[in-house]
Amino acid sequence: MTAKALHMSTLFLRTLREDPADADVDSARLLQRAGYIRKTAPGIFTWLPLGLRVLNKVEAIVREEINSFGAQEVHFPALLPKDPYERTHRWEEYGDNIFRLKDRHGADYLLAPTHEEMFTLLVKDMYSSYKDLPLTLYQIQTKYRDEFRPRAGLVRGRGFVMKDAYSFTVDADGLKAAYQDERDAYERIFKRLGVQYVIVHAVSGPMGGSESEEFLAPLAIGEDTFALAPSGKAWNVEALTTPEVPDEDFSDVPDMTQLHTPDSTTIDSLVDQANALHPKADGSAWTAADTLKNLIVTVKHPADADHDELWRELVAIALPGDRQVDMKRIEAQFAPAEVEEASPEDLASHPELVKGYIGPKVLGPQAEAAGIKHPIRYFVDAHVARGSAWVTGADTEGEHLFNAVYGRDFDSSARIEAVEVRHGDISPDGSGPLSFERGVEIGQVFQLGLKYSNALDLKVLDQNGKTVPVWMGSYGIGVSRVLACIAEYHHDERGLAWPLSVAPAQVHVMATGKDPKAFEAAERLVSELEERNVEVIYDDRLKVSPGVKFKDAELIGVPLIAVAGRDTINNGTIEIRRRDGSASQAVPIAEASSVVLEHLAALSE
Amino acid sequence: MTAKALHMSTLFLRTLREDPADADVDSARLLQRAGYIRKTAPGIFTWLPLGLRVLNKVEAIVREEINSFGAQEVHFPALLPKDPYERTHRWEEYGDNIFRLKDRHGADYLLAPTHEEMFTLLVKDMYSSYKDLPLTLYQIQTKYRDEFRPRAGLVRGRGFVMKDAYSFTVDADGLKAAYQDERDAYERIFKRLGVQYVIVHAVSGPMGGSESEEFLAPLAIGEDTFALAPSGKAWNVEALTTPEVPDEDFSDVPDMTQLHTPDSTTIDSLVDQANALHPKADGSAWTAADTLKNLIVTVKHPADADHDELWRELVAIALPGDRQVDMKRIEAQFAPAEVEEASPEDLASHPELVKGYIGPKVLGPQAEAAGIKHPIRYFVDAHVARGSAWVTGADTEGEHLFNAVYGRDFDSSARIEAVEVRHGDISPDGSGPLSFERGVEIGQVFQLGLKYSNALDLKVLDQNGKTVPVWMGSYGIGVSRVLACIAEYHHDERGLAWPLSVAPAQVHVMATGKDPKAFEAAERLVSELEERNVEVIYDDRLKVSPGVKFKDAELIGVPLIAVAGRDTINNGTIEIRRRDGSASQAVPIAEASSVVLEHLAALSE
Incomplete structure (x- = not known):
């Protein structure tokens, strides 16, 4: 087998x-x-010959690793009912x-x-028994999403x-x-492709389901923020959980008192009022961190067994006054429900809620104890x-509780993740403070569980002859x-500098100047490489200056560049160098192809 | 390199x-x-693993032959503005x-x-000089058309x-x-794929353009009819031309006379009237073939230089009374114009036309000579x-001309192909009578000429520095x-019987019965074939009867079938046979893989 060189x-x-x-990223x-x-x-982009070659190589690596654990390739149409x-x-x-169409x-189609x-x-159409499982199917396909604002190429x-x-x-x-097989394959794939990645614990997005991890390429151009622990573990923001905080000793805390704090419907005004009217015993100032906002x-x-249609529930959430609320994190914990700020109408249905002065006494366990009807759950x-x-x-109206001790003076219905995470928060694994970075999501593994099997009635007979829904991952x-x-x-x-695994060719050979000997030497090298099945781009253009040829080679970014020009030919050599600048040498023409092969072997290690 | 067998x-x-x-064809x-x-x-269909393998092989053959003459592959999106x-x-x-969508x-997109x-x-975006040409680009891609009635899978x-x-x-x-390169490649492709084809001269369809040929696979399920000459040449019906018919000697034909033929607005009634009132001189009967209908x-x-918008022209067409009119063939000759039967309103604008009695005297050259305003062109x-x-x-009204001699008594504006072609018509190349067959269009080559270059302004500088439009083919x-x-x-x-070039595997190996020795023998063959990079489907199913395994193998249609079962194993052999029934033999287990390779070599010749 010989590979035919691409002639420039x-x-x-x-x-x-x-x-x-409009190219906004490198x-x-x-x-x-x-x-x-x-x-x-x-x-929407078109793949030109060089791009299609790289795409095919990326696809081939993906295919090889996914096939390696027995996944089978199929191909669905993009246009579906x-x-x-x-x-x-x-x-x-x-x-x-x-994109929708008729x-x-x-x-209707999409x-x-x-x-x-x-x-x-x-x-479901083809299989009906546990004996047919496990099964992993996949496809590689052009898909479409109608992004509001496409960006970053x-x-x-x-x-x-x-x-x-x-x-x-x-x-x-x-x-x-099955999830582990796929996850392992992803690690192999991204390593072979030469992309960095961080595996980030994720919660369910619009897919619905149970467990999920994302592979993010840490890049400033990314739209996803992830949190990184000193341990190296990472989470996406919605998936971050706060480690259990140790109980505090409240033996010295005085009894809870209810004090007058007029015009204090915001945290700032509350802090000001408290400092003015009720100075702290130790002489320090009250800060937002002392307040608990509800x-x-x-x-x-969504509709469920007890409700024929979507139903609305008011819930209360307490969080430290110096932290911002993160509605997306809150919503993630109520998924698949949606969460929004309570409207004035919603609030009006609960007369026990005093706007600006809402507190634990009318919420959760306290409300229940007080015999309030339809008590509001308190997180x-x-x-x-x-x-x-x-x-x-x-x-x-106009009053706050001071020294309200959680666990002594009030209790909650449950714990929740409600605040915006920030630099320095303790990581879920307790390994230390979190830092935040940006990344591009390049892969996701997802334990769907039974969501789609239940929705579309995919069941098989198990070993006992019982019909059971199939567990799915995507x-x-x-x-x-x-x-x-x-x-x-x-x-x-100066341009691209592809890793060997996906470069459109392995060697970029050029002849510069007008000396026919340079072209002869270049062509000899090209044909020797062709015979050894090395993929070559050969810049054989006659009326193009050496400068343009060098610039094009560095822009195109093939990992090895071989130059036959005036300087080298007079010495009977060809210059061979790496695009990344890590090596450059003049080698006798007769040895050039062997040296190229040595470089390629080294680069593919 | 080893090929991994597919295990059933x-x-x-x-x-x-x-x-x-709803499967309407084999x-x-x-x-x-x-x-x-x-x-x-x-x-709309989904490709399952076996189908995708065959599709990939077909694509690879197409790609190889199209690449062979220097065409370059790119890939456009299917979704376009x-x-x-x-x-x-x-x-x-x-x-x-x-399919259209927003x-x-x-x-708007499509x-x-x-x-x-x-x-x-x-x-146009990338090139600007004759030096960049010739260029052939291609892609392989899933496309969509909203067929009114999809059929035949x-x-x-x-x-x-x-x-x-x-x-x-x-x-x-x-x-x-460039057209010839592509045409030659198509012949090689279809030969390698094992499909029959006829190259059919075609006229321009909705593509617009000049010269075109279609590759039709002669199959009764096809929707296209083509005409075949004894010479082997073929035409699609719209492209058929009638060879020049020799002039007839009219020296014995009496002078034209105008005779009374009441109630003769149809060919049948005219023939009856003529036979009743004006018997032929030689005593034979008038037939429809003696009449010329107009x-x-x-x-x-469409709009053109002289007309701002679509404009309507009445034309007259004369054809023998025993032939059917073919509006599609007529329309092809007026392309890109559309042709329809004249409406009563259209006819009313020409009072010289007497319904049922229209004749040459008021048409074409005769009309011009008679000084009729806006004379109707006469084909x-x-x-x-x-x-x-x-x-x-x-x-x-009620009158016809008899002995009207074309060229003596009347003339036309031009010749036209107006009648439905039929079995026995003389072929365009004069090689003899035409026959008609049905086929499936599997390829088309098309000299577009300048249509798209002009519409989209694709021009380059030629050797003299002059801007010229680019000639295109599709x-x-x-x-x-x-x-x-x-x-x-x-x-x-019993099922499919693929040619080796595109079969999903080259050999279908099966072990039948319960004797472990059969499975051992089959597995030995499978692994020997894997090592020699032969693609194998291995039916390793344990609780499936030999009958089912045979049926599946014949349905799937891999060209070689190897069976290790009770009958053969007792003799220490494996049965190797061709799916097409052309060979079957029992060979010693140790020789099985060599015999398989011999068959494959023979099959690939």
Whole structure:
């Protein structure tokens, strides 16, 4: 087998000296300048010959690793009927984020952003016994999402290549094993592709389900923030949990008192009032950190066994006054319910709530003890220690409680994660303070559990002849997005610098100047490399200056560059150097191909 | 390199004993029963593991042959903005046949059925000189068309895999060379794929352009009719031309006379009247073949230099009374205009036309000579010989002309192909009578000429520094449709019987019965074949009867089948046979893999 070199004189390529106007990140800028991709519409790109070669190599590595544990490839259409997506409610949930269309007969279709429904129905259609499981299916496919604001080139486009896999197992243990297979493969894939990654604990997004981790490439251009512990473990913000805080000793805390604090409906005004009217015993000033604010939110639960339709519940959430509330984290804990600030109408249905002075006395266990009808559940943020003392609302206009001790003077219905996490918060694993970084999501592994099996009635007979729902997982890699991340990691001011595993060619050979001997030497090297099945780009252009050829080679970013020009040919040598600048040498023409092979062997280690 | 065998015990496959209800052709029936594809929506299919393997092999052969003459692969999105398609009027011309959608901002998009516009714009964007040409680009891609009535499985679906290529050359000669390269590659491709094909001269369809040929697979399930000459040349019906008919000697034909023929507004009534009132001189009966009917149609021309908008022209067409009119063939000759029967309003604008008695006296050259305003152009069907004598309308109520000799008594504005072709008509190349067959269009090669370059302003500088439009060709292969045609040609009543070039595996090995020795023998063969990089399906299922295993193997249709079962194992042999029944032998276990390789070598010749 021989590999045919790409000749620059005929290659469909035009490198650009200028950055495209709207390229907002390095990968988009360089991939377009070097002729890998071309923008076709907002967030929609065309793959040019060099880009398609890199994409094919990335796909091949993904395929090889996913095949290695027995996953089987299939291919669904991107255009799909509405019905399955309606049955799982995703037709509505996706809102404007998917492309929808009607066929000529008026039937609804979508361009599928992910295929959980279709894989579930396919397996249901074909399999019926535990003996057919475990099974993992996958596809590699161009998908579409109607992003409101596409950005960062291939990082967040409206069309993108995705590998999506789905596992089917008869029980939760099987799911865990399938999940682990996929997770291990992802680690191998990203290592081979030369992208950095952090595995981040994630909670369920719009997929619904139970356990999930994201693979984030740490990059400042990323839209995802993740929290990193000194242990190296990472979490996405919605998944962060606060370690149990130790109980505080409240033996010295005086009895709770209810004091007058007029015009103190905000934390700032409360602190000012407290300092003015009720100075602290130890002489220090009250701060926001001494106050406990009680937030009322409305939880919109989906219909369930007891409710025919969506139903609204008011809940109260207590959090330290010096912390910001994080509604997304709160919502994650009530999923699949949605959470919003309580409206004036919602609040009016609970006359015990005194606006600006809401406190524990009318909430949760206290409300129940007081015989209040439909008591409001009372959640206390995880940063609030049992035994800690607080200034908080007294449920009376213009009055607050002082020295209200959690666990002595009031109790809660449950613990909750309610505050915005911040630099220095203790990590979930207790290894130390958290720091926050930005990353690009390049993969996600997800234990879906029974969500789709139940919604679409995917059941099999188990070993006892009993019908049981199938446990599912879903696993995605953003193939074109990973390609962009490789470019983010592997470039310099002069252009791309691909890792060998995905480079469009292995060697970029050029002949410079006008001396036919340079071209002869270059061609000899090219043909020797072709015979050894090395992929070569050969810059054979006649009327192009050495400067342009060098610039193009560095922009295109093949890992090895071989130059036959005036300087070298007079010595009977060819210059061989690495694109990353780590090596450069002049070698006799007759040895050039062997030296190239040595470099390639070293680079592929 | 070793190939990993597919094990039937884990392969995602469920063969069906029953035909799917709506499978209307053999390929759709067998590809679904054997687990290659699954229907997802009307005309939309999912590729299962075996199907994807065959599809990949077909694609690889297409790619290899198209690459061989220097074409370069790119990949466009399927989702495209409306604008380029509006500029070429195809946005409107496609009517309901494409899927259209709007994005969240209300912008119009389509799922592109072909990509002429995008390739034209891409080349315009990147190239500007004759030095960059010739260039051929292509892609292999899933496309969508909103067929009114999808049928025949992969033959006419709404989603399908297509290879579309586009050539760009500086002149017409370059276009011819690029066209020939592609045409030659198509012949090699279809031969390697084991599909029969006929190259059919075609006229321009909705693509617009100049010269075109279609590759049709002769199959009764096809929707296209083509005409075959004794020479082996073929034409599609719209492209058929009638060879020049020799002039007839009219020296013995009496003078034209105008005779009374009341109530003769149809050919039948005219023939009856003529026989009753005006018997033929030689005593034989008048027949429809003696009459010349004059049809009036409306030609709807698109806007042009002289007309700001669509304009209507009445034209008259004369054809023998015993032939049927073929409006599609007529329309093809007026393309891009549309042709329809003239409406009563259209006819009313020409008072010289006497309904039922229209004749040459008021048409074409005769009308001009008579000083009729806006004379109607008069086309005479190509089967009408100069010198032939006719009974035709006298443009007077109840009267006809007899012995009207074409060329003596009347003349035409031009010749036209107006009649339905029929079995026995003389072929365009004069080689003899035509026969008609049905076929499936699997490829088309098309000299587009300047249509898209002009519409989208694709120009380059030529050698003299002059700006010239680029000559384009477009070339398509229906990849998934070809796959269906391969199945149409290669199956029997028991299942598929793939040619080796595209079979999902090369050998189907099975162990039958319960004797562990059979499984040992089969596994030895499998692992020997794996080591030699032979693709194997291994039926390792334990509780499946030999009958089911045989049926599945014959349904799946791998070209070689190797069986280790009770009968053979007792003799220390394995049975090796061809799926097509052409060979079957028992060979010693130790020799089995060598014999398999010999068969494969023979099959690949």
